[in-house]
Amino acid sequence: MIPIDGHPILTAATMRAAEQAHGNLSALMAQAGAGVATAARRLAGASEVLVLCGPGNNGGDGYVAAVELHVAGHPVRVAAATEPRTDLARAARARWTGPVEPLATARPAPILIDALFGTGLSRPLDAVHAMHFHRLAAAARLTIAVDLPSGVTTDDGRVLTEPPRCHLTLALGAVKPSHLLQPAARYAGHVRLIDLGLSPASVATVIARPAFRDPGPDTHKYSRGMVALVGGAMPGASELASIAALRAGAGYVLHLGDGTGPPHALVRRPWSAGALTDPRIGAVVIGPGLGRDDTARDRLATALASGRPLVIDGDALHLLDADAPRSAQTILTPHAGEIDALFGKSTASKIDRARVAAARADVVVIFKGPDTVIAAPDSRVTVSADASDWLSAAGTGDVLAGATGAMLASGLPPFEAATAAVWLHREAARLCGRSFIADDLVGALSRVR
Numbered sequence: 378m379i380p381i382d383g384h385p386i387l388t389a390a391t392m393r394a395a396e397q398a399h400g401n402l403s404a405l406m407a408q409a410g411a412g413v414a415t416a417a418r419r420l421a422g423a424s425e426v427l428v429l430c431g432p433g434n435n436g437g438d439g440y441v442a443a444v445e446l447h448v449a450g451h452p453v454r455v456a457a458a459t460e461p462r463t464d465l466a467r468a469a470r471a472r473w474t475g476p477v478e479p480l481a482t483a484r485p486a487p488i489l490i491d492a493l494f495g496t497g498l499s500r501p502l503d504a505v506h507a508m509h510f511h512r513l514a515a516a517a518r519l520t521i522a523v524d525l526p527s528g529v530t531t532d533d534g535r536v537l538t539e540p541p542r543c544h545l546t547l548a549l550g551a552v553k554p555s556h557l558l559q560p561a562a563r564y565a566g567h568v569r570l571i572d573l574g575l576s577p578a579s580v581a582t583v584i585a586r587p588a589f590r591d592p593g594p595d596t597h598k599y600s601r602g603m604v605a606l607v608g609g610a611m612p613g614a615s616e617l618a619s620i621a622a623l624r625a626g627a628g629y630v631l632h633l634g635d636g637t638g639p640p641h642a643l644v645r646r647p648w649s650a651g652a653l654t655d656p657r658i659g660a661v662v663i664g665p666g667l668g669r670d671d672t673a674r675d676r677l678a679t680a681l682a683s684g685r686p687l688v689i690d691g692d693a694l695h696l697l698d699a700d701a702p703r704s705a706q707t708i709l710t711p712h713a714g715e716i717d718a719l720f721g722k723s724t725a726s727k728i729d730r731a732r733v734a735a736a737r738a739d740v741v742v743i744f745k746g747p748d749t750v751i752a753a754p755d756s757r758v759t760v761s762a763d764a765s766d767w768l769s770a771a772g773t774g775d776v777l778a779g780a781t782g783a784m785l786a787s788g789l790p791p792f793e794a795a796t797a798a799v800w801l802h803r804e805a806a807r808l809c810g811r812s813f814i815a816d817d818l819v820g821a822l823s824r825v826r
């Protein structure tokens with residue numbers, strides 16, 4: 378049971394391919410079931426465990442876990458609605474010598490293990506089965522999902538049948554998209570990986586603490602990164618982004634627009650097109666508070682023509698032609714509405730949408746939300762889950778845009794810069810706790826850096 382940070386994300390199909398490449402499915406199930414049993418024993422204390430087993434190999438894992446718990450002397454019972462249907466699950470079932478209670482009449486236990494369905498779920502759960510699953514989970518102190526909470530898809534974060542909110546999900550062999558993507562992810566609780574030694578290759582990974590470019594003895598303010606913020610109709614937003622860039626580690630931040638006041642570390646100048654020709658500028662951030670009028674359009678055109686690395690956020694995303702050729706490294710920071718507006722509506726998964734958008738616009742995309750997907754034109758993806766729900770407040774997007782500018786100006790390539798900024802932003806929000814405002818979030822950036 379290990380943390381998932383930095384680990385590959387696999388779809389159901391790639392997981393099956395990894396499983397086939399391994400060749401010994403029975404050994405994998407033995408390992409998976411043993412891993413589930415070990416985790417359950419660690420968390421259960423002396424409490425009784427009830428394992429709910431489904432018809433497929435997820436159920437097979439459940440039978441193996443029950444046998445392992447029993448052999449270890451741990452009180453355990455099994456309940457199922459149907460007999461196993463796969464050879465592996467039947468073999469695992471055959472090794473369980475205790476009774477199998479019907480799901481509908483199963484007595485609750487303090488620890489519930491959900492081994493009903495995993496990556497093979499193909500349709501909603503039977504309504505009566507789902508009701509009993511909820512009944513047993515409501516009576517349990519701790520609910521542990523094997524591989525996935527039963528009722529969610531594997532690849533795209535959809536919920537076919539609402540499962541109970543599990544406390545812990547043990548991802549078997551690899552993290553799957555639905556461990557991270559909403560709305561499915563909220564039912565998984567904490568996600569931990571049971572390593573099955575599959576070492577699958579994937580261009581998608583879970584976000585991990587990035588390698589920041591920290592200053593050294595030879596660093597000066599420009600080499601640390603100079604960020605220019607293009608102001609507009611609402612200077613408060615671009616100022617917030619400017620201060621975020623400073624707090625995220627930029628050596629010099631230039632705010633081009635109206636507005637006065639602290640912090641004194643922020644260099645303020647009125648907007649002029651010529652200001653962006655300064656070769657020391659490592660990143661231009663445009664969008665926070667820009668407005669959507671003709672002035673805004675002109676400023677965006679100037680920024681796009683400047684050849685400087687760009688972070689395009691907020692209002693600027695509404696003025697952007699996604700298909701125009703790029704003259705510089707570019708990061709877009711859209712939320713769902715902005716992705717729809719820029720690239721059209723789609724029912725594809727958030728990971729696929731971010732990937733398609735990045736390739737089409739030849740940019741790095743930070744597709745924001747409670748689950749944030751960062752995608753590069755070469756198909757690389759990293760996903761940040763578990764963001765604080767308190768980030769749903771005005772100005773937090775401006776803070777991310779500023780932090781992204783700082784990371785880009787520090788010399789990180791765009792995908793790595795975007796990843797570092799998203800990580801900083803998420804960790805800063807965690808540090809802020811509850812009911813914080815965007816200004817608090819800015820302050821916290823310094824503390825997580």
Ligand SMILES: NC(=O)C1=CN([C@@H]2O[C@H](COP(=O)(O)OP(=O)(O)OC[C@H]3O[C@@H](n4cnc5c(N)ncnc54)[C@H](OP(=O)(O)O)[C@@H]3O)[C@@H](O)[C@H]2O)[C@@H](O)CC1
Pocket residue numbers: 392393395396405406409431432433434435436437438462463493494495496497498499500501502503523524525549550573
């Ligand atoms: N990959 C790996 O490396 C490893 C994978 N392992 C484990 O295998 C799991 C995947 O196993 P799996 O493919 O057998 O699928 P699983 O989720 O058990 O269920 C499929 C069964 O349920 C059925 N069914 C589907 N939906 C239904 C519904 N709503 N209501 C009723 N029935 C429904 C479906 O039949 P269908 O009717 O669709 O033909 C089929 O019979 C994976 O999550 C992990 O736990 C580990 O053991 C070892 C390493």
Ligand SMILES: [K+]
Pocket residue numbers: 435491492493494495522523524525526527
């Ligand atoms: K499950």
